[in-house]
Amino acid sequence: MDTNIKHIGVFTSGGDSPGMNAALYAISKAAEINNIRLSGIRRGYEGLIDGDFVKLKPNEMQKIVHRGGTVLKTARSSRFLTLEGRKLALNNLLKNKIDALIAIGGDGTFKGLLVFSELCELPFVGIPGTIDNDLAGTDFTLGFDSAVNTAIDNIDKIRDTAESHNRIFLIEVMGRDCGYIAINAGLGVGADAILIPESGQDFVRLLDKIKNYESEDAFIVVVAEGDELGAEITASKIKELNPEVDLRITKLGHVQRGGNPSALDRMLGIRLGAASVTALMNGERNVMAGILDNQLKFTPFDSVVKQHQVNEELYELLKTLNT
Ligand SMILES: Nc1ncnc2c1ncn2[C@@H]1O[C@H](COP(=O)(O)OP(=O)(O)OP(=O)(O)O)[C@@H](O)[C@H]1O
Numbered sequence: 001m002d003t004n005i006k007h008i009g010v011f012t013s014g015g016d017s018p019g020m021n022a023a024l025y026a027i028s029k030a031a032e033i034n035n036i037r038l039s040g041i042r043r044g045y046e047g048l049i050d051g052d053f054v055k056l057k058p059n060e061m062q063k064i065v066h067r068g069g070t071v072l073k074t075a076r077s078s079r080f081l082t083l084e085g086r087k088l089a090l091n092n093l094l095k096n097k098i099d100a101l102i103a104i105g106g107d108g109t110f111k112g113l114l115v116f117s118e119l120c121e122l123p124f125v126g127i128p129g130t131i132d133n134d135l136a137g138t139d140f141t142l143g144f145d146s147a148v149n150t151a152i153d154n155i156d157k158i159r160d161t162a163e164s165h166n167r168i169f170l171i172e173v174m175g176r177d178c179g180y181i182a183i184n185a186g187l188g189v190g191a192d193a194i195l196i197p198e199s200g201q202d203f204v205r206l207l208d209k210i211k212n213y214e215s216e217d218a219f220i221v222v223v224a225e226g227d228e229l230g231a232e233i234t235a236s237k238i239k240e241l242n243p244e245v246d247l248r249i250t251k252l253g254h255v256q257r258g259g260n261p262s263a264l265d266r267m268l269g270i271r272l273g274a275a276s277v278t279a280l281m282n283g284e285r286n287v288m289a290g291i292l293d294n295q296l297k298f299t300p301f302d303s304v305v306k307q308h309q310v311n312e313e314l315y316e317l318l319k320t321l322n323t
């Protein structure tokens with residue numbers, strides 16, 4: 001056990017995601033039990049650069065396990081992309097006598113830590129916190145399940161109006177350049193078609209169906225925001241084929257990032273939060289904590305940020321169900 005860890009810094013970075021507060025609660029509790037001082041760093045890398053450090057009290061964190069967003073706030077930091085910014089961040093860590101860092105964020109956050117490790121020798125442990133589910137080394141990222149549930153709730157509502165009017169709806173969901181939210185939300189609502197960045201065949205399947213569309217029912221298409229055509233171009237191609245169709249586009253947007261975390265995300269945050277403190281005490285460094293096949297696993301940052309592939313079985317499922 002590495003008893004040199006007396007003071008840990010923790011921050012949330014990139015897009016917020018439901019479950020981040022649950023992870024912060026578990027980190028604060030595990031630190032307290034192990035007599036480790038914990039400093040929260042506000043606004044991700046921005047707060048590291050500005051020295052914006054706060055106390056995280058476990059008894060207060062306990063009360064926000066159920067809340068979405070991140071109590072530490074988060075940011076995308078252009079200053080951290082510069083060596084000058086990273087040197088300021090290092091100075092603040094040294095000045096505050098921080099022995100180790102826990103970062104909750106997505107692939108950009110871990111790329112940042114990889115670059116930072118060239119300058120800073122402190123051990124880092126990451127927790128996958130992004131709704132996109134675009135990281136290797138974990139079956140699910142924190143917030144993905146909640147975001148899919150939010151998308152499903154909203155698309156169910158759109159179906160009511162789509163069926164009443166016999167309309168085609170193209171519904172854009174988040175995920176950056178990854179189709180996981182679209183696949184899960186689309187299958188979960190019984191969509192007629194799902195368009196994702198990873199597939200070249202989905203648009204062909206959609207066109208085949210639209211050719212036979214009789215305008216006597218709803219037609220629901222879930223489109224990942226990173227899809228190569230996207231909702232607008234897809235809509236214009238459908239109109240070219242059949243100018244008479246009644247079609248609407250809805251972009252679900254940031255509603256997918258908000259709301260209370262699902263049970264799954266609360267548990268994921270709590271498991272990974274506690275594990276990250278134990279990992280640092282055990283001498284782990286530059287790894288991301290994740291759950292693979294329901295087992296806790298630690299994967300080096302350089303492996304988790306490699307291009308994430310959509311699960312082959314899900315990809316085949318779209319073909320099997322002709323969606
Ligand atoms: N190559 C890099 N070098 C240094 N810092 C980086 C690098 N890539 C990203 N970062 C830092 O990490 C921050 C977070 O990354 P980003 O904005 O891509 O979000 P993310 O962690 O991928 O989360 P999300 O998936 O929710 O968007 C960036 O704003 C930037 O400060």
Ligand SMILES: O=P(O)(O)OC[C@H]1O[C@](O)(CO)[C@@H](O)[C@@H]1O
Binds near residue numbers: 076175257
């Ligand atoms: O909130 P912002 O900075 O506009 O970022 C939106 C992006 O962040 C995410 O919500 C999380 O990475 C993506 O799905 C989306 O493309």
